[in-house]
Amino acid sequence: MGSSVKSLKGRQHELSDAFFQLNVLQAPTQHGDQFPAFAGRLQEHGLYPLKPTGTTILQVNMGKMCNQTCKHCHVDAGPDRKEIMTREIMHQCLEALQQSPNITTVDLTGGAPEMNPDFRWFVEELSKLGRQVIVRCNLTIILANKKYHDLPAFFKQHGVHVVSSLPYFQASRTDAQRGDGVFEKSIKALQMLNEVGYGLEGSDLVLDLVYNPSGAFLPSAQASLEAEFKRRLRSGYSIEFHNLFCITNLPVSRFLDYLVQSGNYDTYMEKLVNAFNPVAAAGVMCRNTISVGWDGYLYDCDFNQMLELQVEQSSPRHIRDFNAAVLDRRSIVLNQHCYGCTAGAGSSCGGETVK
Amino acid sequence: MEKTYYNPADLSKFGNISELQPEMGRKFFDYYGEVFKEGALTAREKALIALAVSHAVQCPYCIDAYSTDCLEKGADENQMMEAVHVAAAIKGGAALVHGVQMMNKIKELTM
Numbered sequence: 001m002g003s004s005v006k007s008l009k010g011r012q013h014e015l016s017d018a019f020f021q022l023n024v025l026q027a028p029t030q031h032g033d034q035f036p037a038f039a040g041r042l043q044e045h046g047l048y049p050l051k052p053t054g055t056t057i058l059q060v061n062m063g064k065m066c067n068q069t070c071k072h073c074h075v076d077a078g079p080d081r082k083e084i085m086t087r088e089i090m091h092q093c094l095e096a097l098q099q100s101p102n103i104t105t106v107d108l109t110g111g112a113p114e115m116n117p118d119f120r121w122f123v124e125e126l127s128k129l130g131r132q133v134i135v136r137c138n139l140t141i142i143l144a145n146k147k148y149h150d151l152p153a154f155f156k157q158h159g160v161h162v163v164s165s166l167p168y169f170q171a172s173r174t175d176a177q178r179g180d181g182v183f184e185k186s187i188k189a190l191q192m193l194n195e196v197g198y199g200l201e202g203s204d205l206v207l208d209l210v211y212n213p214s215g216a217f218l219p220s221a222q223a224s225l226e227a228e229f230k231r232r233l234r235s236g237y238s239i240e241f242h243n244l245f246c247i248t249n250l251p252v253s254r255f256l257d258y259l260v261q262s263g264n265y266d267t268y269m270e271k272l273v274n275a276f277n278p279v280a281a282a283g284v285m286c287r288n289t290i291s292v293g294w295d296g297y298l299y300d301c302d303f304n305q306m307l308e309l310q311v312e313q314s315s316p317r318h319i320r321d322f323n324a325a326v327l328d329r330r331s332i333v334l335n336q337h338c339y340g341c342t343a344g345a346g347s348s349c350g351g352e353t354v355k
Numbered sequence: 356m357e358k359t360y361y362n363p364a365d366l367s368k369f370g371n372i373s374e375l376q377p378e379m380g381r382k383f384f385d386y387y388g389e390v391f392k393e394g395a396l397t398a399r400e401k402a403l404i405a406l407a408v409s410h411a412v413q414c415p416y417c418i419d420a421y422s423t424d425c426l427e428k429g430a431d432e433n434q435m436m437e438a439v440h441v442a443a444a445i446k447g448g449a450a451l452v453h454g455v456q457m458m459n460k461i462k463e464l465t466m
Contacts, residue, residue: 170431217426224397225429270367
């Protein structure tokens with residue numbers, strides 16, 4: 001990619017430190033006010049402590065390595081990140097799944113999960129277990145190297161549910177967020193997925209897109225934006241897809257850096273706090289998901305993972321000790337970034353949480 | 356802090372106008388909320404109209420609010436600037452069309 005952005009870690013930026021990020025999230029505003037504690041807001045609505053509703057999704061971060069360096073990336077992923085999940089940890093994930101029949105879905109994310117050398121092996125093993133596999137594919141990886149060109153066929157072979165980020169139906173805003181040339185390559189990759197049958201009406205090869213606002217504003221109502229995306233991608237590029245998931249950018253890692261650098265942090269947090277919706281809070285994804293880090297440690301969600309907030313101490317904290325029944329009794333670890341998932345219609349890896 | 360008539364922080368205090376006249380304030384905000392609901396026009400179309408009107412009435416609060424609202428509702432920059440041109444065309448046209456009145460007056464007053 002033509003992007004010149006390096007990871008925060010690669011730049012030895014202070015915000016690459018989770019502790020420093022948490023300090024920013026706890027700090028008073030420029031006017032000296034304190035944002036209300038997220039836990040307190042849940043308490044007002046009888047949702048504290050926040051408890052799981054039963055784990056049905058295992059989200060697996062296969063590594064922080066990525067061919068892109070998106071400006072809003074909460075993982076701080078990029079070509080310079082070397083953290084990668086080993087096959088040993090993947091074996092432990094498979095063992096955990098074998099003893100947890102209620103977990104019906106495995107959601108593979110990264111970085112670019114496809115860059116993990118054991119990615120295909122892992123998908124095959126997950127298929128054998130009969131679990132629905134979601135791959136969070138950044139699209140451009142399909143074109144990044146010859147060895148990835150057959151990914152659409154591989155996904156099809158294993159009935160993988162493909163979920164791909166496309167911030168906008170035009171190059172300007174997409175490239176501004178994800179790097180120069182990303183839009184053009186994403187369009188080509190979407191066409192390749194359509195060619196093998198993904199995203200077509202009536203097809204069970206599911207292709208969903210993810211919309212993140214490209215700046216310090218909240219996402220639109222999902223249904224109306226989905227209609228607009230479908231209209232523009234169909235008329236401009238003959239692209240079909242199934243659903244558009246609208247996701248709110250959480251003030252974590254590179255998006256937090258953007259908010260601070262652009263002077264938007266206080267107003268963005270204020271917006272999230274004012275848009276707190278108890279109905280969205282009741283449906284947050286951490287209630288039915290466990291997130292596994294590249295090194296096997298367990299988190300309530302991908303964002304807690306990046307802030308190094310492991311599941312509470314009384315729970316198994318590593319995939320080798322996985323026990324769904326015990327984990328389902330834990331209290332979910334919360335912090336101020338959680339306002340991002342409870343604003344407006346809510347936000348999760350599957351889009352809005354208010355249906 | 357520099358003293359100006361417009362303070363961006365005042366935008367979030369818009370609801371406070373009800374304090375001095377609760378009944379009228381409530382009626383206004385009920386009406387306001389009703390106007391911007393999805394209807395015969397989509398919420399995005401309404402946000403673009405509001406953005407254009409904000410420029411026509413030159414309200415900095417409204418320009419801030421509806422620039423954000425248009426972005427949130429998925430409008431692109433071209434659509435937003437076209438909306439501003441619509442406002443400019445109507446404002447410019449409104450000035451120019453009075454030129455007819457001027458021309459009438461010129462005819463009336465000159466030989």
